Amino acid sequence: MRFPKEIGLAFRLAGRELRAGFRGFGIFLACLALGVAAVAGVKSLAASYQAGLAEDAASLLGGDLEAALSQRPATAEERAALSRLGRVSHLVSMQIMARRETAAGPAARTLATLRAVDGAYPLYGSVELRPPMPLASALAVRDGRPGAVVAPELLSRLRLKVGDTILVADAAYAVRAVLERTPDAAGGLTALGPPLLVAASSLHAAGLDGPGSLTRHFYRLRLPAGESAKSAMAALRREFPMAGWRLRDAAAAQPGLTRFMDRLAAVTALVGLAALLLGGIGISQAVSGYLDGRTASIAAMKCLGAPRRLVVTTYLLVIAGQAACGIAVGLLVGALVPVALGPLLGALVPVRFPPGPYPGALALAGGCGALTALAFSLPQLAAAGRVPPLLLFRGYDAPDRPRLGLTARLPGLLCLAGLFALAVVSTPDRRLGLGFVVAAVAATALFWLFAGLAVFLAGRIPRRPGIRGLALRAISRPDNQVGRVLAALGLGLSTLCAMILVEANFRAAFTEDIPRTAPAFFFVDIQPDQLPSFLQTARSVPGVSRVETSPMARGRIAELRGAPVAEARVDPDARWAVQGDRGLTYAATMPEGTRIVAGSWWPKDYAGPPLVSVDEKIAAGLGLSLGDTVTVNALGREITATVASLRRINWLSLGINYVFVFSPGALDGIPMTWLATAYVDNKASGDPAEALFNAVTGRFANVTAIGTGDALNAVLGVADKVAAAVTVAAGTTLCIGMLVLLQTMAVGMRRKTYEAAIYKACGAKRRDILAVFLGENALLGTLAGCMALAIGGGLAWAFVAFFMDLPFRFFAVPALLTVATAAGVTLTLGMAGLWRALAGKAWPYLRNE
Template sequence: MSASGGFAQTLRLAVRFSLREMRGGLSGFLIFIACIALGVAAIGGVNSVARAITLGVEAQGRDLLGGDIRFQLVHRETDAAETSFLESIGTLAHSANMRSMARLADGSDQTLVEVKAVDALYPLYGELVAEPNLPLSELLEIRDGVVGAIVADMLLDRLGVKIGDKIRLGNAEVELRARLVTEPDAISDGFGLAPRLFVSLDGLRASGLMQPGSLVEHAYKIRMADGTSDADINQIRERASAEFPNAGWSIRSRTNAAPALSSNIERFSQFLTLVGLTALVVGGVGVANAVRAYLDSKRGVIATFKSLGASGRFVFIVYLVQMLMIALMGIVAGLILGALMPVAAGALLSSVLPVPASGGIYPGALALAALFGVLVTLAFALLPLGRARDVPATALFRQRSMDANGMPRAVYVVATLVVAVALAVLAISTSGDQRIAVTFVGAAIFAFLVLRLVGWAVQALARRSPRVRSTALRLAIGNIHRPGALTPSVVLSLGLGLTLLVTLALIDGNLRRQIAGNLPEQAPNFFFVDIQSGDADAFADLVAKEAPDGKLIRVPMLRGRVMELNGVDVRKVQVPPEGAWVLRGDRGITYARNVPENSTLTEGNWWPQDYDGEPLVSFAAQEGREIGVKIGDTITVNVLGRNITARIANFREVQWESLGINFVMVFSPNTFAGAPHSWLATLSDDKATPADDARLLNAITRAFPGITSVRVKDALEIVNDIVAQLALAIRAAAAVALIASVLVLSGALAAGNRARIHDAVVLKTLGATRRTLIAAFSLEYAIIGLATAVFALFAGGLAAWFVVARIMSLPSSFLPEVAVSTVVLALVLTVGFGLVGTWRVLGHKAAPVLRNL
């Protein structure tokens, strides 16, 4: 018989034996199955939801974008040649977005609004739903000099007005004619700080807000002929760039309708996938415990196999097949849960995100989760199975433990390492940000090694501890270091979950403290945008009158788009994800004679005050490092339809956390000589009360209706709400890993119950009381839990510091309340679960156990 035929026959026989042994039930594998199912469900579900949202964006790309292709300009409208080119592509619709102040007719109150001005063709795709649902032309037309508007409910609430009332926008009187119910292209316009106010383009022009240099985004959306392919749209993009190289417009197509949304979903799904993988890896410890305990209970069966002539290889195959079958049950259960998650997401998010309501099955996402489940099972099951192969029958009949045989053969160690490497490669290769994935894999390996050392150190300290008088404490210390002790498994399983929990809790706490505490203290009271040059001095005089103790800072403000780095189109430049935002979209830019506040020169020299040479630029140091530029490099920026190339003269360390006026790029003053622009200003006043802020805001809005005023505390409240929602999702993700840790912990304790029963019976026979045994076991669990909590606080604190201080560039501090809650949680889990298992152990009768000694 051939070797392949012999293996096939052995495999068939092994499968038969495996199925027969599984007739006894799966009571010892419920935690095994739960651990695998939990991790697979998390990975499969998160990726399925992300895929559902991505496909939803792609399927509804035209509606979300408002056209097949969209051209966007800042500060200016298209000229005649550009308009002719756009009209030649298809049906052209023009809209404009800007922030401004809406105020009551009597000027007694005001609020920030996101103004969207549209023409008669809006929307080219999708449907604008208003209440009452009248024709858009009727709702937005100008009647007797009064501009019609559609408004969001939030604006009605903030100003205390209702449909039919009139407000002021700039110099125009505006009648609120309908409530905004659905805005089809809202997602493609990006995140807004204020409620939406719809007017016509003529209405916006009548308001006087569209001045030279005003921060207005003009969007030109085009509906193309039916049958236009994505390749045709890409050709148009290339034509636009070739024929109008200095236009400086941002071009998006229906295949990339909401890049910010897609990018955020991708990043968040990557994060949740890594958390799910953490849960799966933590569950792998439970797999190892379950396999070891199961094989320990099958010592008699394995001894019988070997006594009847079965080879060690056959024993290995029998139980490997059995473990894979059981793992398959957990994987299938996890895949079912993961497949149902898009359905739940569709029901919960359909009103705010384009998730298909039907959910759908996403084979790629589920297959990836299943593969992770198989690899984790193999990574943690091979070593215990390898030990079972080499334990001789005589040792098994003598009730010798599986672990007493030491390390398994080298082939099983190598196979385990190969599977572990495959698991790491899969996690890295399937991640969009491989740098983060590599960090995660490295941290996981480090955590495993250190937790093993922690477990070993706890046992070593227990072994070398002086003899104590307390019987319970002496028994507890002995239990920690005795052969087959639970210490390594409990430290490993609980340590991983608690470390992740501490990390996320500290990140969340530091962000909340920064937003709710430090930022408001450092941040200015107000930002003022769109200050026209002719109004700048009068505006400063008014602020000085209304806020005499305040500090006003004014800087010129333009918007520009980075086109080239060292003469190379930025679309062809490869930069790390953390620096890509600098080259994507429009950036705020300014010019200055001196080094700006909140900045420190770190490299290079500042230009003289009377400098009149080639254009120079000062670049933010961190962002410069991220995109790979250096002193002497050139950067080309398009401002107002003109490409300007400047040489990098120096780098600045920018204090972004101050929320003051900061720019990535600050140019020499001669760069924009004669260019029309507005001004940006901040006002800081530590002594100002909310009433003072309200009075100042009202005075500025009355005197300068075209100036947009942003109260920083209001903006921070909106950001805080968003952070709170993200924190909720992060905590839910951390809970998945913690649940896995709890499952593994309970599994580890259950796996040690047989040895506990033996010890308890012997000790009770020798005179130990139930109270003494409970105290001993409680002290054992408390010591192990405390040691694990100390490690989790150290490792989690270090990881949180790295994320907050190095990645987010924010101040990081260790929060005592997190430390206390972590220690308490560790002790409750270890002592609580330990006592539950101990109570059952202490209830066993002595006779059946003593007969088997």
């Protein structure tokens, strides 16, 4: 019965301690609440996206089931089979050049995404038009001219308005309405051209439905109630094994966007978890400071016969109560993130973000917060339990804190291990989660090593009398603050420094380096009979340095090493190569700039069985090696080729690159179009790129011109969104670091007050004492900035050089800003308590001494 009595007594004592409220726990609560809010907010937002995707999956896909074909419509037999399963809607999509004829001068032209729909579209949801009207009415033929609804961006680019005429290839459309939103909007953050909706029946008049045109045909089905989409897909695969279509159900709607959002959520959640771990330092210091203030009470409890477990249990309950308040505040803020950001994100992506709340995300964040609080509080509680009762009879000063052994630290280490395990389990990509754990351990080791090195070097610097010498002594003295300050600022500043340098290198590459060597335009959908006249037209434009061409067909990967691709183990980074259609080509000679890393290229006059050369990274992701077979399905025809070589591709050159290049004859009999890239001399007089664009699009209405500048701007737009998300997470880390730094300064204030008294007794003036303290803080901030610069710069170099495969450049301005920020933050927060230290009287300390 003794143990239950002790528990009851511990609760009563803890209740009395909690009557003081949050006094002494401000930093504790702030660190815990911010860290939990960061994790809960990111996880809730990810759960909100998944919930919105599940609720609107059929609308986002356009049906319960979709069958996609490249460059050909479904045959009569295939269409009949689809119709037997349910109601069918047929949509055709392609990239086109939309234009507006002008009375004088060249026509205004721009890239657009044409979507030709039938009368059944949309099967789910509705199309929002301005002014409001039925879609069928907007697309109907009136006065001999079909209608079109156009995205506002397209109207702006062509300077059109409702009622004007827009030209596509050989057809003219009357703009009847502005397209506000479609339920099956493109599932990505970028799109090559704004959408233009027309009736499918008008494609023939435009001349865009010929053989070999780069069209994609989507057949959406609305199944009868109770029918299974997976059963319908299985039946279609059995009936048409050679159709070459890509089948997916509503559960697979928006795969590209989902993959992007999952990765972004995982990265930002781990950054938030890193902020929570950093907050653990503030929690540890806050608990230590609180328990130091309760040493007399603990000693009195010991004198009255309280066992160690009662002391530990009492103050564990006190800390648990405070932690529960901090976690609750963090969960409340995190739960409101989808409410606040959902409408903003809903305007960027075609998915609703329901407000929630999401218990799973909140439970995960709460568990992380509880484990963090325990991991960093239990060692302090173990030390408090060892306070000797004789402390009451030893005067005003406390003895040195006892050194804890492994047994005393084990509960805290187990909680920390549980936190790391939770991080790995809750991250969809286990490698990313394990990488976070390794990075956290490595960062701790780096901070410790850098702090030890800084103290060692500061102790070896010759010390001259004066303020600088005293500041250096403060850095290298026992119980210095170097380690705590570096830990407080290092993680947040290192993350920000790395992100800034990566973004600077990325932006420089995409705005300066790549445009210098990249082609000015990609020209797609060049018909074989147009190729000679196209080359003549393009090469005749002054300033065009060279034009490269390549035949192209579309196909999808059907089998790897003789097994269906659905059964193959594919690395997530290579999954895009087997999802959907890929561009396929053939070449007799090795393309210029090709670097073979395994195998060899086939002879120029090769005429044997089909061979294929594969990009080395994709081959590794697909598990392919030399001698393996790859089967592609192009327009219903399956071609099996043997891997003859692996090559390294520099995708950032933006030249004509293909994952799969086949030997001559392998693609014979498949309708093909030609792809071309044109390079211009930017030093030539006039604007050769504009002249080339006008010459080609003016003569070949069916040829689509894609400017590399537009593509690069789209990539930069996505990069800006990612950088913004990571900046917010890293900013949370930096805020927690500042709180930890403030706690560190508060812990050291008693020593500074004592030192100020000694300085005063030795005749130092107030301004001299202030200069010493400010010099110490400036040195600590500079050390933190240099460490963040070293770690952040190293991370940025590794990411840019090895992951992005770009040359790394060091930008001085971000580096100086990092160091200046660290020094400024340390000086500012260090000033907070200095006036109080300087105002203290010397005589109480001298009397006690």
